[in-house]
Amino acid sequence: xxxxxxxxxxxxxxxxxxxxxxxxxxxxxxxxxxxxxxxxxxxxxxxxxxxxxxxxxxxxxxxxxxxxxxxxxxxxxxxxxxxxxxxxxxxxxxxxxxxxxxxxxxxxxxxxx
Amino acid sequence: xxxxxxxxxxxxxxxxxxxxxxxxxxxxxxxxxxxxxxxxxxxxxxxxxxxxxxxxxxxxxxxxxxxxxxxxxxxxxxxxxxxxxxxxxxxxxxxxxxxxxxxxxxxxxxxxxxx
Numbered sequence: 749x750x751x752x753x754x755x756x757x758x759x760x761x762x763x764x765x766x767x768x769x770x771x772x773x774x775x776x777x778x779x780x781x782x783x784x785x786x787x788x789x790x791x792x793x794x795x796x797x798x799x800x801x802x803x804x805x806x807x808x809x810x811x812x813x814x815x816x817x818x819x820x821x822x823x824x825x826x827x828x829x830x831x832x833x834x835x836x837x838x839x840x841x842x843x844x845x846x847x848x849x850x851x852x853x854x855x856x857x858x859x860x861x
Numbered sequence: 862x863x864x865x866x867x868x869x870x871x872x873x874x875x876x877x878x879x880x881x882x883x884x885x886x887x888x889x890x891x892x893x894x895x896x897x898x899x900x901x902x903x904x905x906x907x908x909x910x911x912x913x914x915x916x917x918x919x920x921x922x923x924x925x926x927x928x929x930x931x932x933x934x935x936x937x938x939x940x941x942x943x944x945x946x947x948x949x950x951x952x953x954x955x956x957x958x959x960x961x962x963x964x965x966x967x968x969x970x971x972x973x974x975x976x
Contacts (some may be wrong), residue, residue, distance in 0.1 A: 757901070780962035789968030791865070791951055792904075799867035838903060844960045851903030 752841050754852035759804040762860045767811075769855045771839030774820060775846075781822045782840040783813055786854075792838060798822060809833070834859045863887050867952050867968035871938055874942045874975045882937040882971050884952030892937040892955045894919070894965070895927065899947040904951065910935055942975045949973070 755770040774781065780799050785794040796807025803815045809832075813824045822839060839852040868883045876943035888894065894909035896919075906919030910929040924946060926938040935954075939946060950971045 760893075782964065784967075789969070790928055791953075791969045792965075793967070794964040797964055798964065806927070842960050844958060844962075847960050849906055849959050851905070853903045 752839055752850045752852040754837075754839050754855045756855050757853065758858070760774075760858040760860065761801045761829045762829050763831055767824070767829045767857065768831065769824040769837050769839075769857065771822045771824065771852060772820055773822060773839070773841045773850075775841060775843055776843040777843045780842045780844075781813075781815060782842070783807065783811070783824050784838045784840060786836045786838065788835075795824070795837075829857075829859045831861065832861050833857060865952055865954055865966050865968035867950075867971050869971060870969070872967055872974070874939075874973065876942060876944060876975060878975075879938065879940050880940050880942065882939075882952075884935045884937065884968060885933050886928070886935075886952075886954040886966070887933065888954060888956075888966065890954035890956055891932065891967070892957065892959055892960050893929065894953050894955075895925070895935070895937045895951065896951045897921065897946075898951060898970070900921075900946050906959075907937065907950075911958070913921045937970060942976050947973060947975045 753772045767773045782797045783795040796805045798815045806812045836854045867884045891912045895907040896904040908927040910916045953965040953967045955963045955965045
C-alpha cells in the first residue's frame with residue numbers, strides 16, 4: 749500500500765542552525781513528491797516539488813529536498829533556520845497511475861531565538 | 862489576487878444541522894478538491910472535481926456532498942452534521958489532476974465545530 753511517513757512529529761532548532769525534516773514514502777509507481785508549509789490559521793503553501801527531473805530540488809525561502817529512490821526518502825533541509833520558518837510542514841506523494849494523493853502526518857517546526 | 866477563497870472561516874453547528882461550505886477560485890483551474898485536516902492525520906481527500914459537472918469521491922466521502930456547476934465554485938455540503946465531522950476543511954484548486962505533478966493552491970480553511 750502507498751504511504752507517507754514523516755519521521756518526526758515535532759522538530760525544534762535554534763535560529764541560524766540547520767533544519768532537517770524527514771520523509772519516507774512507499775509507492776508502486778513513479779511518484780511526484782511535494783513539501784508544503786502551513787502557517788497558523790492558513791492554508792498549505794507549496795515549498796517545492798520533485799517530478800523525476802533533478803533529484804536535488806530547490807524551493808522557496810532557502811529550502812531544498814533530495815529525492816533518494818534507493819532509500820525511498822525525500823528529506824527537507826535548510827542551512828540556516830529563521831524565526832519565520834516556524835510552521836507545520838507536510839510531505840505529500842501523488843501517483844497519477846494509481847490515482848493516489850497521500851499526505852504525511854505533518855512535522856511541526858519550532859525555531860528558538 | 863484572491864486565489865482560493867473559502868467562507869465562512871469559522872462555524873459552530875449542532876448535531877443534525879446542515880450547512881454548505883463555500884469555495885471559489887479565480888485562477889480558471891479545472892481541478893478542485895476538498896480536504897479535512899485532523900490533528901496528527903495530515904489532510905484527507907473528501908471529494909474532488911475534474912471540471913464543471915464532474916465530481917468523484919476521495920478517501921473519506923461519507924456524510925458529504927459536492928456539486929460543480931461552474932469552473933469557479935465547488936461547495937461542500939454537510940447534510941446532517943455529526944460530532945465526528947468537527948475538523949478544519951480546506952479547498953484547493955490546480956491546473957492539472959490532483960494525482961499529477963501539478964501543485965495545489967489552498968484556501969485558508971473553514972474551522973467547523975459540531976456540538
